Amino acid sequence: MPLRMTLTAVTLDCADPRELAAFYQRVTGYEPHPKSHADFAGITREDGFTIGFQRVDDYRAPHWPDQTVPQRLHFDFDVDDLDEAEALLLKWGAAKPAHQPHEKRSRVFTDPAGHPFCVTAR
Incomplete structure (x- = not known):
């Protein structure tokens, strides 16, 4: 059964969340987004999908197509059961960083390429 x-x-790193x-x-x-503040701002679609922007100290903007400073973002997913999701994600190749x-x-978690993503209980 698929998870x-x-x-x-989707949350993007940046220097000025409110501006972005x-x-x-x-x-x-x-x-x-109703919970926007100086270090996080977001915009929300009618169905609840949100694009967030989080402040990162010393942020360096990506340079397309040059990968000297690669593009950065992370995905957020809702799940019914965190423990079940964790077990499946680890089985499929995700890693769980120590800092939670x-x-x-x-x-x-991080995907097999090292990109972080978050899983939240529904």
Whole structure:
């Protein structure tokens, strides 16, 4: 049985979350995320899908197509059961970093290429 995961958000690193959120709000017409603040801002589609922007100290913008500074983002997924999701994700090749800021309600993993993503209890 496949793991049922729903993509709920994409979060991008940046130097100024509010500025980037304002730009994408204009581009997409999405509404401001209600929990936006100085270090995180987001925009939300009517169905709840969110694009987030998180402040990163010393952020270095990617240079396309040059990979000197590669593109960075992470995916957020909702699941019915965190423990079941963890077991399956690890089996399929994900890794679980030691640092887990909110392990009881969400978990951070890395994909086989090292890109982080979050899994949150529905």
